[in-house]
Amino acid sequence: MREARNPNPAIAASIAAVAAIAFAGTFWFDPVPPGLPGLGAADFPRLICLVLFGLAALLALTQGQAPSEDDAPRLDGGAWAVFGACALFVPALEILGIWGAIPLYLVIVGRIWGGVSVVTLGLNAAGLTLALWLVFSKIFRLTLPTGWLGAALGG
Amino acid sequence: MEAFLGGLAILIDPYVMLMVLLGTVLGIFVGALPGISGSTTIALLLPMTIAMGPIPAICFLGAIYCAANFGGSITAIMVNAPGDPSASATALEGYKMAEKGQAGLALGMSAISSAIGGIFSIVVLIFAAPLLARAAYSFGPPEYFALALFGLSMCAAIGGDSAVKNLIAAALGLLIATVGMDLTTGIERFAFGIYELSDGIGFVPVLIGLFAVGEMLDQAVRRLGKAEIIHLDAARxxxxxxxxxxxxxxxxxxxxxxxxxxxxxxxxxxxxLIGYNETRRWSKHKHEFGKGSIEGVAGPEAANNAAVGGSMVPTLALGIPGSATTAIILAALIVQGVRPGPHLFNEQPTLLYAVFASMLAANLFYLVMGLSMAKLFARISLIPPAILWPAVFVLSIIGAYGPNQSMGDVYVMLAAGVVGFLFRRTGFSPAPLIMGLVLGGMVEETLKQSLIIFGDDVTGFLGRPIALVLFVVTLAGLLWPAVARLLRVARARSASA
Incomplete structure (x- = not known):
């Protein structure tokens, strides 16, 4: 059972922290050349930060409800594994190139997700990779990352 | 009239027509996939349009927008899982009709009422948008600043679980829009010496991250099985x-x-939702509602498709998005080098009327496809999530990398995806952030210009009647819920005393 607590103060604190960091960041901007009329480069971002502080304070004072299990289900091992696979996609891109990383990702994440056999996932991965290669590399002529492997193979 | 005929003539171009047809098919296809809304589809496909040129690109996106709303109703009726949030009202009566064996009739009525609603709103758009644009000709920077603030204040009602959260998201969007070089002073802001950030944060990776990757990560937590489909012979x-x-x-x-x-x-x-309530209120057959009323399908379907044309009115005439999806279309126009607003009607009337004509064509296309291929489209919802969502992530990576061929954009997209995921879990809607991001440049620019006009005196706004009225309406809209609550409390106290 989840504890029925008001999540708004914690959310408001996070928003206020973002606003505080951004507000502090404006003091590192280069100085505005003298003689320019109107608002300087830092004034508008500071104004937004102040609005964010005000809205965060308002949110902290508002009674909110903790999200239900339907709205925000608990993160289980499978969810973390999918997140991990997504995070590892970029390094895989650098090593295997996009046409190596895509089928690998589709099979691994499909397997974690469950409900579909490895053979179907493999066939889908091969078919989709081929379709994407045709559309993006051959028709749209996009240059996509080839990675170390692609470079080694002369791609 | 001449410009409208010019717009219609553009549709004769086989390439533009092909894009409209492709947009319609993709719109119905993706609209029918539960969890992937029209805005997600447009965000995901936006990078593909960059190489197309402005007219085919906007016709393609306009067709997706029109067709995705209809596509959403197919799965709402067949599997009680609205493919698009706008079809949630349709599911209330449509699925009940399907359970009674009237799925074909519900789909047929959905297709016809959607097309009538869509065509009605485009006719209104054709007449109203130029009138609104003409009225906006007299607008200067102070009026545009007030108008942009009004648009942002309307974000309070856009979704999510509270108005304050929506306004916070809009303010965060404004803050993100300040990243990069300030055009007035040439000073870099929040770039931290990173070269990719000095040009600002691009719309495309943020849109893809917030909508597509955020949704994919959310679905990864749920990892639902595939839906059960109700038997259907054909749409009737x-x-x-x-x-x-x-x-x-x-x-x-x-x-x-x-x-x-x-x-x-x-x-x-x-x-x-309002269309459903009003249909029920004015119906002579109220007792049928909740048990599978055909009027309960027709009303909301006409309403959600009519909203498409309606939301294009402020988007094209004023440059203020009428919805989350039109905020993305606005971003697409900006990426194509087109700045929507009243001057567009003088400078590029052909582009505008081509958009109107393509939306009309898209409505007719999906009417024919909806009636003839509903059974096929309904099967789309049977694609296993284990195949669908990883493919969405892969497309997101290509979409973010493609336009600038920059890994920096991929990182921005992944960061936006995490923000989109956290937003969904904490009751924020990503749409206001997009509105803030799209309108950010306009808000800052017009505020700066206004202050230069007024000699840094903010009271100068008081001398501009249109701006003043817009400020009052904005303030009234923001304060009204609190005032209404106080009035209710006071009334309850006086009643109990």
């Missing part, structure tokens, strides 16, 4: 008696949808 064209029964609902839905769509920030979902 409603008979004259059924059409007469729904006549009033269709026109109520069309009127409400067009009006709500034209209000900045309110889109098809709000239109459909």
């Amino acid at each position: 064209v409603p008979g004259w008696a059924e059409f007469r029964k729904c006549n009033r609902s269709i026109w109520i839905g069309s009127g409400i949808g067009t009006f709500i769509g034209a209000l900045p920030a309110l889109g098809a979902t709000t239109a459909a």
Whole structure:
């Protein structure tokens, strides 16, 4: 059972922290050349930060409800594994190139997700990779990352 | 009229027509996939349009927008899982009809009322947008600043679980829009010496991250199985008696949808829900509602498709998005080097009328496809999530990397994806952030210009009647919920005393 607590103060604190960091960041901007009329480069971002502080304070004072299990289900091992696979996609891109990383990702994440056999996932991965290669590399002529492997193979 | 005929003539171009047809098919296809909304589809496909040129690109996106709303109703009726949030009202009666063995009739009525609502709103768009643009000719920077603030204040009602959260998201969007070089002073802001950030944060990776990757990560937590589909032989064209029964609902839905769509920030979902309520209120067969009422399908379907044309009115005439999806279309126009607003009607009338004509064509296309291929489209919802969502992530990576061929954009997209995921878990809607990001440049630019005009004296706004009225309406809209609550408390106290 989840504890029925008001999540708004914690959310408001996070928003206020973002606003505080951004507000502090404006003091590192280069100085505005003298003689320019109107608002300087830092004034508008500071104004937004102040609005964010005000809205965060308002949110902290508002009674909110903790999200239900339907709205925000608990993160289980499978969810973390999918997140991990997504995070590892970029390094895989650098090593295997996009046409190596895509089928690998589709099979691994499909397997974690469950409900579909490895053979179907493999066939889908091969078919989709081929379709994407045709559309993006051959028709749209996009240059996509080839990675170390692609470079080694002369791609 | 000449410009409109010019717009129609552009449709004769086989390439543009092909893009409209492709956009319609993709719109129905993706609209029918539960969890992937029209805005997600457009965000995901936006990078593909960059190489197309402005007219085919906007016709393609406009067709997706029109067709995705209809596509959402197919799965709402067949599997009780609205493919698009705007079809949630349709599911209330449509699925009940399907359970009674009337799925074909519900789909037929959905296709016809959607097309009528969509065409009605485009006719309104053709007449209203130039009038609004003409009125906006007298607008200077102070009026545009007030208008942009009004548009942002309407974000309070855009979704999510509280108005304050929506306004916070909009303010965060404004803050993100300040990243990069300040055009007035040439000073870099929040770039931290990173070269990729000095040009600012691009719309495309943020849009893809917030909508597509955020949704994919959310679905990864749920990892639901595939839906069960109700048997359907074919969609059935409603008979004259059924059409007469729904006549009033269709026109109520069309009127409400067009009006709500034209209000900045309110889109098809709000239109459909209000359209459903008003259809029930004015129906002569109220007892049928909740048990599978055909009027309960016709009203919201007409409303959600009418909202499409309605929401294009402020987007094209003023440059203020009428919904989350039009905020993305606005971003697409900006990426194509087109700045929407009143001057567009003088400078590029052909582009505008080509958009109108392509949306009309898209409505006719999906009417034909909806009636002839509903069974096929309904099967789309059977694609296993284990195949669908990883493919969405892969497309997101290509979409973010493609336009600038920059890994920096991929990182921005992944960061936006995490923000989109956290937003969904904490009751924030990503749409206001997009509105803030798209309008950020305009808000800052017009505020700076206004202050230069007023000699740094903010009271100068008081001397501009249109701006003043817009400020008062904005303030009233923001304060009204609190005032209404105080009045209710006071009334309850005086009643108990």
